[in-house]
Amino acid sequence: MKIDSVKLVYFSPTATTQAVVRGIARGTGYENAEELDITRPAARMQSLKTSDNDLLIVGVPVYLGRIPALADEWLRTLQAGNTPAVCVVVYGNRAFDDALLELQDVLSARGCRPVAGAAFIGQHSFSTAATPTATGRPDAGDLEQAAVFGQNILKKLEAVLSADQIPALSLPGSRPYRMETCHPYKKGTVFWNVDFIAVSDACTQCGICGEGCPVGAIDPKNSRAIDTESCITCCACIRSCPEHAKTIKPGIVMDASERVYSLHRERKEPEYFV
Numbered sequence: 001m002k003i004d005s006v007k008l009v010y011f012s013p014t015a016t017t018q019a020v021v022r023g024i025a026r027g028t029g030y031e032n033a034e035e036l037d038i039t040r041p042a043a044r045m046q047s048l049k050t051s052d053n054d055l056l057i058v059g060v061p062v063y064l065g066r067i068p069a070l071a072d073e074w075l076r077t078l079q080a081g082n083t084p085a086v087c088v089v090v091y092g093n094r095a096f097d098d099a100l101l102e103l104q105d106v107l108s109a110r111g112c113r114p115v116a117g118a119a120f121i122g123q124h125s126f127s128t129a130a131t132p133t134a135t136g137r138p139d140a141g142d143l144e145q146a147a148v149f150g151q152n153i154l155k156k157l158e159a160v161l162s163a164d165q166i167p168a169l170s171l172p173g174s175r176p177y178r179m180e181t182c183h184p185y186k187k188g189t190v191f192w193n194v195d196f197i198a199v200s201d202a203c204t205q206c207g208i209c210g211e212g213c214p215v216g217a218i219d220p221k222n223s224r225a226i227d228t229e230s231c232i233t234c235c236a237c238i239r240s241c242p243e244h245a246k247t248i249k250p251g252i253v254m255d256a257s258e259r260v261y262s263l264h265r266e267r268k269e270p271e272y273f274v
């Protein structure tokens with residue numbers, strides 16, 4: 001079948017998912033693929049309509065074995081008209097559990113025809129100098145594999161006459177999904193409503209961290225003022241600080257960072273389903 005355009009949609013607070021979906025797009029050979037980065041609140045205000053001549057590549061990180069609630073909310077507004085779609089999850093070397101299957105389910109319900117799926121590894125959001133889980137991932141080897149995956153998707157599409165002929169795709173995972181959705185606004189759950197970010201005197205109040213926050217939890221006039229109830233613990237602010245002024249305090253997120261590093265430091269490799 002003929003593809004007119006490749007469209008990328010991704011939620012990527014610390015940019016590993018963005019790197020992976022761009023790598024896959026490169027492999028498809030479509031220059032100037034359109035990108036919709038739904039990480040920031042303003043971008044999630046716009047919706048997207050796609051047709052059966054588009055190829056949609058959708059990437060999200062894995063949060064507690066699921067797709068992030070914010071990405072899920074936006075994806076439920078997608079209007080896809082029989083659009084071939086690639087499901088991509090990026091996880092921090094622990095596990096992707098049911099996230100890939102969940103992404104496939106959400107996209108199918110919105111009118112997509114899942115053509116392929118993949119789980120890549122990205123530097124863990126909670127990684128620190130002392131707990132460097134999957135640091136540097138995706139690396140050059142991962143991105144090379146992403147490009148080959150992109151080429152194989154195109155070959156698969158070339159072998160069919162229309163989106164209706166795309167064979168059913170079987171992705172790993174179980175239903176009902178094992179973990180509860182990681183919802184930022186859900187109070188009283190283990191992860192949320194945490195005060196986990198330390199801000200040192202190196203903070204210059206440049207405001208970069210606030211601009212990149214996916215939920216607008218950082219006061220634009222005071223980078224130290226973080227709304228801990230809306231914070232989704234994505235660590236974008238820590239990663240984006242040019243002065244390295246933000247770090248993870250001792251507590252629940254630090255404990256998770258140490259646990260992941262002690263149990264899941266052995267290198268995992270990307271998995272593809274074409």
Ligand SMILES: Cc1cc2nc3c(=O)[nH]c(=O)nc-3n(C[C@H](O)[C@H](O)[C@H](O)COP(=O)(O)O)c2cc1C
Nearest residue numbers: 012013014016017061064065092094095122124125
């Ligand atoms: C709240 C939260 C939950 C996470 N849960 C998992 C998980 O269940 N399994 C895993 O391997 N990584 C997990 N991670 C790590 C991210 O999936 C990983 O670092 C990913 O590369 C981040 O993507 P991004 O760079 O696009 O933001 C979690 C990260 C956060 C912030």
